[in-house]
Amino acid sequence: MLRLENVSKNFGGLPALSEVTFTVPKGQLTALIGPNGAGKSTLINCMTGVIEPSSGQIFFQQQQIASLPAYKISRLGISRTFQNLKIFPRLTVLENILTGLTSEGGDSMLMAMLRLPYLRHRERSLKLRALEALDRFGLADKANWPAEVLAYGDKKRVELARATVGKPQLILLDEPVAGLNAEETATVAEQLRLLRSAGHTMLLVEHDMDLVMEIADQVVVLDSGKCIATGTPDEVRCNPLVLEAYLGRMGATA
Numbered sequence: 059m060l061r062l063e064n065v066s067k068n069f070g071g072l073p074a075l076s077e078v079t080f081t082v083p084k085g086q087l088t089a090l091i092g093p094n095g096a097g098k099s100t101l102i103n104c105m106t107g108v109i110e111p112s113s114g115q116i117f118f119q120q121q122q123i124a125s126l127p128a129y130k131i132s133r134l135g136i137s138r139t140f141q142n143l144k145i146f147p148r149l150t151v152l153e154n155i156l157t158g159l160t161s162e163g164g165d166s167m168l169m170a171m172l173r174l175p176y177l178r179h180r181e182r183s184l185k186l187r188a189l190e191a192l193d194r195f196g197l198a199d200k201a202n203w204p205a206e207v208l209a210y211g212d213k214k215r216v217e218l219a220r221a222t223v224g225k226p227q228l229i230l231l232d233e234p235v236a237g238l239n240a241e242e243t244a245t246v247a248e249q250l251r252l253l254r255s256a257g258h259t260m261l262l263v264e265h266d267m268d269l270v271m272e273i274a275d276q277v278v279v280l281d282s283g284k285c286i287a288t289g290t291p292d293e294v295r296c297n298p299l300v301l302e303a304y305l306g307r308m309g310a311t312a
């Protein structure tokens with residue numbers, strides 16, 4: 059599905075990513091972990107066209123995407139959530155979800171103003187899909203609320219619903235449970251499991267090790283910009299390099 063080959067990124071001569079290579083297999087949940095500053099966000103930004111790698115290649119379904127702009131990558135079917143919430147506070151919850159379907163609206167302003175019957179029909183069907191997505195994430199009763207009044211956990215779920223409503227080929231989740239309590243985290247974990255059962259391919263960046271070890275099919279470990287391990291949760295958990303570079307460091311600070 060997604061293949062990174064020797065992806066490197068330098069900021070002002072300092073390497074943030076060095077020759078990172080791994081594959082995100084179709085239909086699986088891959089977790090990308092690593093200590094603060096390991097390069098996880100930089101990698102997600104390279105995959106989504108926010109920044110361009112200094113060198114290396116990123117293939118999405120055999121197409122090289124490393125130098126494509128973000129909107130083209132999004133149209134190819136890669137969607138994402140953000141570490142720091144990026145929802146539109148003044149729009150309703152439903153309108154926020156509809157922004158995840160904008161690439162399917164696709165009409166000119168003139169066409170929209172003419173309000174032809176088929177356009178009204180499509181508008182209704184997009185709305186229905188958005189409502190179904192809200193229902194899946196337990197937010198249907200808040201569809202008409204302004205997004206800004208939602209609790210933090212609900213805002214995170216709005217992001218998840220928006221990222222999945224367009225049925226993307228690949229979903230990049232940047233710390234979806236950061237700031238959530240145990241109950242909210244369990245709800246999101248269950249929703250991620252449901253998405254995987256529905257065949258979605260996901261790359262999850264997450265600091266919550268319990269969540270990662272519980273739900274990931276494959277774990278990729280970054281440390282200081284380098285990929286130091288790839289494997290199942292059990293393999294990674296026992297990898298001495300990971301214990302030393304990552305889990306050991308966590309243990310030291312615990």
Ligand SMILES: Nc1ncnc2c1ncn2[C@@H]1O[C@H](COP(=O)(O)OP(=O)(O)OP(=O)(O)O)[C@@H](O)[C@H]1O
Pocket residue numbers: 069073074092093094095096097098099100101
């Ligand atoms: N725009 C930038 N300009 C300069 N340096 C940057 C920039 N973005 C990231 N870096 C540096 O690149 C390295 C990797 O940062 P990155 O944010 O990708 O790590 P991370 O693994 O996502 O960390 P965290 O878990 O804390 O979010 C860090 O040393 C960071 O300071």
